[in-house]
């Protein structure tokens with residue numbers, strides 16, 4: 001197992017950010033007890049090693065959010081006329097600096113990545129409907145693109161004539177080259193189809209299985225191969241990898257702020273710096289500001305709670321209490337998740353799903369073959385067993401056996417199950433020891449996933 005490239009050395013190349021805004025010098029960084037206090041609303045006794053799904057929001061940011069909500073309720077008219085726009089502009093400016101965008105007008109705040117996907121795919125759908133794109137033209141993406149994004153294609157693009165090319169993401173994966181090779185094959189299929197590839201959808205960090213995708217390299221290839229537009233789904237990105245939109249060079253880039261950037265639910269930014277397409281991009285909820293540009297449209301989508309959009313400067317204050325700010329947080333999360341992933345893989349006699357340099361703050365760890373994760377249902381059984389009986393929150397992934405039996409193996413057979421572990425500032429090594437012991441207990445008791453109930457009372 002030692003020589004497996006997936007178990008290589010941890011590196012930090014996702015994190016070096018030449019454009020990180022200067023942080024104020026603090027005398028003292030946040031202490032361990034202060035971190036515990038910030039997350040004291042988390043239910044005690046639960047090992048939350050699934051920050052990737054719903055993120056986390058510290059108490060000080062929740063307090064700031066409450067203040068914004070009260071300001072609105074104190075004098076709503078004044079708030080809407082004089083405060084709201086300015087506040088959202090300030091948040092967008094923080095994001096603009098963080099992602100190295102040229103212009104604050106390239107940055108919109110929306111509810112979540114799903115909303116951003118609707119914005120992009122409705123825009124693509126209109127090109128088909130208006131005859132600018134033709135019937136044989138395609139959208140290309142990896143097969144593990146997020147389900148909600150695929151449904152948006154089904155809703156907005158395929159009914160008006162667009163077709164879809166799905167590229168199989170190699171997993172477990174050893175190198176970026178394996179991913180690049182498959183993607184190139186997908187582009188060839190697009191051309192063979194006789195049409196043009198109009199949109200590439202690339203996850204920056206895939207959800208399940210979780211791998212950091214070499215988006216810069218793939219976008220370069222897209223440009224060489226004349227793909228019209230590129231949408232990067234960076235739902236998991238900001239706060240876990242470097243996001244430099246200039247270096248990445250996509251037409252659209254979305255990232256949730258609530259997953260790894262400590263915002264309350266729910267806010268995401270959508271970057272669009274391409275002036276040629278900006279004028280045809282609209283929020284799916286049309287309101288008073290329709291036609292005034294996406295950032296302005298998105299800043300008023302009817303009466304609602306805008307506090308998640310307004311707390312972004314308070315989030316920056318929170319992350320700057322940590323050594324190295326958000327970059328320091330990313331690096332330490334990465335180091336810890338790799339360390340814990342290796343600890344688990346060693347205890348279970350399995351492998352990581354990718355080399356450490358292809359992961360950020362989440363990593364896939366193989367489950368022992370003896371547990372027999374042989375279907376999606378088995379993965380759900382195990383996930384709820386861990387939650388209900390052990391107080392562990394962790395997603396489980398089922399990977400069907402490869403043809404020719406070429407997949408990874410442990411001493412008992414093929415590895416077909418993985419856990420996706422996350423690390424965030426509130427996690428401790430005990431959270432992962434709990435997972436290690438729960439799985440080892442199942443093995444000791446000669447349990448296999450089929451023996452666990454599918455529905456479990458919580």
Ligand SMILES: Cc1ncc(COP(=O)(O)O)c(C=O)c1O
Pocket residue numbers: 052053112113114115146148149203205206207233235236256
């Ligand atoms: C890759 C990816 N895209 C999109 C989404 C959707 O995010 P949201 O539910 O915030 O819209 C997720 C959520 O986990 C995701 O992992």
